[in-house]
Amino acid sequence: MTTNRRSFLRNAGAGAAALSLSSVLPSVAAAAEPQAGQAINAGGRTATNYLPLPANHKREGWPIASELKSKRIKYDTPQNQISWAYMKEMRENNKTRKIYPVNPYVEVYTLRENAYELFSENCDGLGDFFMHLIVGPEKAMLIDCGYGLGDVKGLCDQLSGGKPLIVVNTHEHPDHAFGNCRFDKVYCHEYLAPYLAQQNAHMFDYLFDDYGDNIWLQFDKKDLPTFKKYEIAPVKDGAIFNLGPGYDIELVFTGGHSAGHAGFLDKRNRIFYSGDNICSDVSSCGSINVPGRGPHGEQTELKVYRDNMKRLVDRMDEYDYVCPNHFMTNLENSLMTNILEACDAVLANPEGYDYKVEKWNKGGAGSTIRYYKFIRGFSVIAYGYNKA
């Protein structure tokens, strides 16, 4: 089945039905938009909490009530409707949600007694994200730094009671690693190091237009970090980080979504923090046969992603839950076999995709096609594929 961008949204709805979660899915077409000033039942808040929406506002799904200092201007891509419904439910009704004055850009959710999900809105037009903080007996670990909007370190220190902090990255994308410069040292898989080394003082420029105005997300420019060089500490697959007696976290190489991608296995809480390799919006790997950019570009190929997924399936007795960096989280490990199944189906027949999306590149650079295959009971896997 082939489709354009419009029917992508329809397919997202079909995915929702397949998940048997349609009862919590707001019908976007049928839902009456709350009028300005009209009270709505959202955790005791009113519609006046919502960002005033310009007529051409590119929103996808219902607005989400939020007390964050940031305000969404627009998204660049359609957001998966079932993931959107999940996030709306979580952000408006999860009773553990807290915003600390030290960082008004982060909603803190308690995941476990000693583990937090730090939600922040994406500074560019892609999906909003979580950073993860694990507080061990002696040290704490921060998995990914977002854009570093607001005092990320101060927030971690407050939550951990000032324990020494180990900072690690899953991969180099801006919403995971641009905040690294708020810290002195960041650990990563060895393949990731050369990508992180490319960061520089101009990396935030793309968030602003020629007038210096924010393009996708309203926030105070002064709350972005000032770029500084920091120590990039590359480690090998299987490296262990010790947070104190009986508390080990293992870096697991999971190249696929990006070349140096890693997940982190919390052996005590039996959680696998999976980065962007697994996502209820789109589980996205690079390509069947077009290497990604940079010195380890071949690590983004679908067969690499597949083999890394197989290793995670083989280790399912070591974790019960999977926590991605975007959208649905605290997922049961059983979805791993379904992702592997989808990878195998695509590799056996790259033409057997469920739909494709063609995106027009800016500056007359033609178009790019991404192919999508449904993952049973979850979301979709996206891949590039050069037929020639």
Ligand SMILES: [Zn+2]
């Ligand atoms: Zn990413």
